[in-house]
Amino acid sequence: MDLLHAQLGRVQQHLSFVAVDPIDWKFYVQVFSWTITIFESYLLIRQYPLYSKTKPPEALANHFTDDVLEKSQKYGKDKAKYAFFSGIYKQVLDSSILHFGFYAWTWNAGGTIIAKFGYGPEYEILQSIAFVFTLLLLSSLPTLPLSLYSTFVLEERHGFNKTTLPLFVTDLLKQWALGFVFGAPFLAAFLYIFQWAGDRFVPWLMAFMISFQLIMVVIYPLVIQPFFNKLSPLPEGELRHRIEALAGKLRFPLKHLYEIDGSKRSSHSNAYFFGLPWSKHIVIFDTLIQQSKPDEVEAVLAHELGHWFFAHPTKMMAISQIHIFTILALFPAFLHAPPVLRSFDFPKEVAAQPPTIVAFLLFQMILTPVEAFTSMCMNAVSRHYEWQADRFACELQDRLQDEKMEDMGERLGRALTALHVKNLSTVWVDWLYSAYHHSHPTLTERLKALEAFQAQRKKKTT
Numbered sequence: 001m002d003l004l005h006a007q008l009g010r011v012q013q014h015l016s017f018v019a020v021d022p023i024d025w026k027f028y029v030q031v032f033s034w035t036i037t038i039f040e041s042y043l044l045i046r047q048y049p050l051y052s053k054t055k056p057p058e059a060l061a062n063h064f065t066d067d068v069l070e071k072s073q074k075y076g077k078d079k080a081k082y083a084f085f086s087g088i089y090k091q092v093l094d095s096s097i098l099h100f101g102f103y104a105w106t107w108n109a110g111g112t113i114i115a116k117f118g119y120g121p122e123y124e125i126l127q128s129i130a131f132v133f134t135l136l137l138l139s140s141l142p143t144l145p146l147s148l149y150s151t152f153v154l155e156e157r158h159g160f161n162k163t164t165l166p167l168f169v170t171d172l173l174k175q176w177a178l179g180f181v182f183g184a185p186f187l188a189a190f191l192y193i194f195q196w197a198g199d200r201f202v203p204w205l206m207a208f209m210i211s212f213q214l215i216m217v218v219i220y221p222l223v224i225q226p227f228f229n230k231l232s233p234l235p236e237g238e239l240r241h242r243i244e245a246l247a248g249k250l251r252f253p254l255k256h257l258y259e260i261d262g263s264k265r266s267s268h269s270n271a272y273f274f275g276l277p278w279s280k281h282i283v284i285f286d287t288l289i290q291q292s293k294p295d296e297v298e299a300v301l302a303h304e305l306g307h308w309f310f311a312h313p314t315k316m317m318a319i320s321q322i323h324i325f326t327i328l329a330l331f332p333a334f335l336h337a338p339p340v341l342r343s344f345d346f347p348k349e350v351a352a353q354p355p356t357i358v359a360f361l362l363f364q365m366i367l368t369p370v371e372a373f374t375s376m377c378m379n380a381v382s383r384h385y386e387w388q389a390d391r392f393a394c395e396l397q398d399r400l401q402d403e404k405m406e407d408m409g410e411r412l413g414r415a416l417t418a419l420h421v422k423n424l425s426t427v428w429v430d431w432l433y434s435a436y437h438h439s440h441p442t443l444t445e446r447l448k449a450l451e452a453f454q455a456q457r458k459k460k461t462t
């Protein structure tokens with residue numbers, strides 16, 4: 001532990017200028033965030049003309065009729081336009097919020113709120129909770145029209161929306177209520193650790209965050225998800241039988257097999273698994289079950305179990321722990337830095353003793369460019385994992401010595417194509433746009449890879 005603190009201390013020394021130099025951080029954040037928005041808009045401009053193509057890529061030629069392609073292209077075009085304008089709108093909003101010192105104003109408002117209940121500024125944690133929820137509430141209001149438009153105009157126009165206005169409103173209220181019920185104690189504990197551990201908070205906070213994530217893995221499906229969706233046991237029948245047999249052969253610790261009423265809100269579809277290492281749950285969207293045959297859904301599950309087999313979720317979680325650790329290791333330099341708060345318009349008396357939550361929030365904003373780069377790298381890792389899971393499904397028959405699985409690759413290809421057609425997903429994708437945004441390879445890339453795996457396999461066996 002002492003070694004860790006010595007190393008962390010060295011990092012702080014390098015960053016000690018933050019606590020004294022009057023750097024115009026606000027200006028930097030403005031420049032960074034505009035750069036990212038302009039870059040994302042540029043990507044959309046690169047992608048947009050591809051929505052005017054009238055022929056699908058070679059690999060998809062047999063699956064996309066002219067009619068489906070036209071629908072998919074129209075949907076893509078509408079989504080791209082929406083992304084372009086909403087991106088700029090949000091940026092103008094964020095930028096104005098910064099420019100007019102909204103964060104400092106909200107911190108003060110948080111103080112006024114708790115004062116009404118008889119608590120003074122010495123109750124930093126209480127003021128922080130009031131601050132965070134006021135900030136979230138006020139800053140989410142201007143983007144509400146965007147999500148209304150996206151759900152009731154854009155998705156509706158293309159036949160995907162199943163949400164009604166009352167459902168939309170109750171969802172929103174539930175999200176707020178749950179966010180507060182779970183978020184407030186989390187925030188309180190998070191800030192308490194800073195107060196309690198002082199500058200030695202890094203390992204304690206890491207331990208806390210990891211425990212919190214593990215608890216959420218258990219609590220989310222049991223406590224939170226039922227507020228939004230109904231999970232019912234998958235009925236007896238061919239599909240259940242196939243999946244149980246597959247899980248059994250792979251020694252996947254399947255505890256429950258559910259069908260989820262994803263179609264309540266949208267007709268986009270999928271399947272996933274979750275749970276602790278010794279007890280896993282598989283969830284399949286009712287929409288996937290309706291649109292694909294049992295042997296194709298089985299292939300989708302074979303892909304999902306590939307993720308489990310290669311421990312992809314665990315690896316992703318490990319990467320995200322390293323990410324959190326790095327952020328926390330750099331943070332102390334910004335925690336006791338009055339010039340940072342001053343540059344974001346906080347009054348002298350607040351800046352002199354920076355509240356942890358404020359320092360953390362501003363620090364996050366300063367990190368925006370690093371975060372954008374990190375998310376691009378994470379997407380690359382995730383695409384690699386998808387490719388691995390596809391390959392796993394293809395090679396299942398060799399692994400399990402089961403001839404009935406010989407055509408798993410083709411079945412997966414058919415299921416993916418059916419999903420793609422149903423979701424009217426984009427068929428032509430610009431490489432840079434894809435590298436930045438996509439956590440999955442494109443369908444064309446996946447089908448090509450699936451074919452190549454199959455060909456390789458056949459070569460090996462003959």
Ligand SMILES: [Zn+2]
Pocket residue numbers: 303304307385386389
């Ligand atoms: Zn996957």
